[in-house]
Amino acid sequence: MSATVPAAIERTLALLDLAARPDGVAGATRHGYLDLIGGDDAPAPTGPAQRLMLTTALPAIYERWWRPALGRAVKGVLGPSMAEEHRIARLLLALSPGDGVLDVACGPGNFTREFGRTVGDTGLAVGIDASQTMLARAIGDTPEPFNNVAYVRGDAVALPFRDASFDGVCCFAALHLFDDPFTALDHFARVLTPGGRVAIFTSSTTRTLPLRLAAGAVGAGSGMRIFGTDEITGALKVRGFRDVRQRRTGLTQFVGGRKA
Numbered sequence: 001m002s003a004t005v006p007a008a009i010e011r012t013l014a015l016l017d018l019a020a021r022p023d024g025v026a027g028a029t030r031h032g033y034l035d036l037i038g039g040d041d042a043p044a045p046t047g048p049a050q051r052l053m054l055t056t057a058l059p060a061i062y063e064r065w066w067r068p069a070l071g072r073a074v075k076g077v078l079g080p081s082m083a084e085e086h087r088i089a090r091l092l093l094a095l096s097p098g099d100g101v102l103d104v105a106c107g108p109g110n111f112t113r114e115f116g117r118t119v120g121d122t123g124l125a126v127g128i129d130a131s132q133t134m135l136a137r138a139i140g141d142t143p144e145p146f147n148n149v150a151y152v153r154g155d156a157v158a159l160p161f162r163d164a165s166f167d168g169v170c171c172f173a174a175l176h177l178f179d180d181p182f183t184a185l186d187h188f189a190r191v192l193t194p195g196g197r198v199a200i201f202t203s204s205t206t207r208t209l210p211l212r213l214a215a216g217a218v219g220a221g222s223g224m225r226i227f228g229t230d231e232i233t234g235a236l237k238v239r240g241f242r243d244v245r246q247r248r249t250g251l252t253q254f255v256g257g258r259k260a
């Protein structure tokens, strides 16, 4: 390990596609995360919801207030709490000590940190996000030393990692924000090892008429895509996932699967 680059970032660099490796590691890591975008060249926001993620105000209130409140609104009153969401992620990802896990669109690292604890010192949890302000928060909220948790600034729709780099890929509360979610799913499949697990929490339409109307309104006002009830499960099966499971609640769905 070099003197200035945290061990987890050194380990993450080894997982990058050759073409994605930064020219100067010191410059690319000066904010504490590995910046593969540089400057303000983030993927263009897909709508108001996505634009909010790039502000400085939202990351400060995101984990404590924003995410639980918005999550409750879209999951419905009987939907899982945040603690239960963490439990669902744990269940679907089935991580063990020593595993590598990628948290796609990690925001302020609210799930990444927990994955780091689960995979332990011999494992690696990598969070990738395009927002500088979210990643700054993630760095601030992740206790040092960064031996096994690293953050990368990059595009979720064009993952910069080599094939079969991770045992688990998590993507919670973000797929519906991407400009090309199905290309993102191609990458999820590509970067997983055979037998690797995916866990997704995203939007879902519903067969109940009032909720379907609400979904249309939410989608139109926010720029978020509302997926059909079988769209994500079908897309995973087409990409070679087995044991595809789904739990729908309110205007959302949790989906898991295992790469064959």
Ligand SMILES: C[S@@+](CC[C@H](N)C(=O)[O-])C[C@H]1O[C@@H](n2cnc3c(N)ncnc32)[C@H](O)[C@@H]1O
Residues within 6 Å of the ligand: 043, 050, 053, 054, 067, 104, 105, 106, 107, 108, 110, 111, 128, 129, 130, 131, 134, 154, 155, 156, 157, 171, 172, 173, 174, 177, 178, 179
């Ligand atoms: C609602 S937050 C989700 C954070 C966390 N996963 C959670 O479940 O609370 C959505 C995140 O997706 C990120 N994001 C959206 N589009 C992205 C893209 N194309 N590449 C990388 N990150 C993206 C945003 O910057 C934001 O941090």
